Amino acid sequence: MTERIEEFQRRHEEEIRKKGGVEGISRADEISFTAFLAESDGAIAAFTKRPEFVAITTQLLGADIDLYWNQAVFKAPEGAKEFPWHQDDGYTPVDPSPYLTLWLALNDATVENGCISVLPGSHKNGLVPHEQTPIGLVCYSSDALNQGVPVELRAGSIAVFLSLTFHKSGVNRSNGYRKAYIVQYSRSPLRNLRTGELMENKIAVARNGEAV
Numbered sequence: 563m564t565e566r567i568e569e570f571q572r573r574h575e576e577e578i579r580k581k582g583g584v585e586g587i588s589r590a591d592e593i594s595f596t597a598f599l600a601e602s603d604g605a606i607a608a609f610t611k612r613p614e615f616v617a618i619t620t621q622l623l624g625a626d627i628d629l630y631w632n633q634a635v636f637k638a639p640e641g642a643k644e645f646p647w648h649q650d651d652g653y654t655p656v657d658p659s660p661y662l663t664l665w666l667a668l669n670d671a672t673v674e675n676g677c678i679s680v681l682p683g684s685h686k687n688g689l690v691p692h693e694q695t696p697i698g699l700v701c702y703s704s705d706a707l708n709q710g711v712p713v714e715l716r717a718g719s720i721a722v723f724l725s726l727t728f729h730k731s732g733v734n735r736s737n738g739y740r741k742a743y744i745v746q747y748s749r750s751p752l753r754n755l756r757t758g759e760l761m762e763n764k765i766a767v768a769r770n771g772e773a774v
C-alpha cells in the first residue's frame with residue numbers, strides 16, 4: 563500500500579514542479595498534499611474500509627460512516643518550515659462536526675523527521691478563527707508556551723484525533739522523507755457549511771454499523 567501511495571505522491575510532486583514548485587499549500591521538495599487516492603485506486607479504497615477503520619469510526623462517530631477525505635502528506639528533508647497549528651475543520655467547516663482524522667505513519671514518524679503534535683483538550687471550544695498564511699491556516703502560535711504533545715509513531719501505527727483538535731507538524735531535520743497517509747471519516751450525510759450543500763459522492767464505509 564505504501565508503494566501505491568508513494569507512486570501517487572511522486573507523480574503529484576512532478577506536477578507541482580512543472581507548475582513552478584507551489585500548488586496551494588504543497589511545495590515541491592518541502593511538503594506535498596496528494597488527495598483523492600481512494601477515489602482513483604480500488605485497492606486504496608478497499609484499504610480505507612478495513613475492519614479496523616470500520617470499528618474505530620463506528621465506535622467513535624456512529625453507525626453511518628463515509629470517507630470524507632484522504633491524502634498523502636509527505637515532508638521532505640530540510641523542508642524548513644513547520645506545518646502550522648490548525649483544526650481540520652478550519653479548512654472546510656462541516657456539519658456534523660467533529661469528524662475523525664486517522665493519521666497513518668507509512669514510515670516511522672519522529673520529532674526529528676516532523677511528526678505531528680496535538681494540543682490535548684483543544685477540541686472542546688468548537689471551531690476557532692484561523693488566519694490564512696502562505697504555509698497554511700493558523701489558529702495557534704508556534705511561539706506559545708504550550709506546544710502540545712508530539713505523537714511519535716512506528717510505521718504502520720495510527721494517530722486518531724478529532725477534526726477540532728489543534729495539531730501541527732514539525733520541521734523534518736532527518737535525511738529522508740516523512741510519509742503519512744491521512745484518512746478522514748465523517749458521519750453521513752455531511753453538509754459543507756460554506757456552501758450549505760450536502761457533500762455527496764463520498765465513499766460509503768459503514769451503514770447501520772456494518773461495513774459497506
Ligand SMILES: O=C(O)CCC(=O)C(=O)O
Nearest residue numbers: 635645650730731742744
Ligand atoms: O502530516 C502533516 O505534516 C500535517 C498534516 C496535517 O496536519 C493535515 O493534513 O491536516
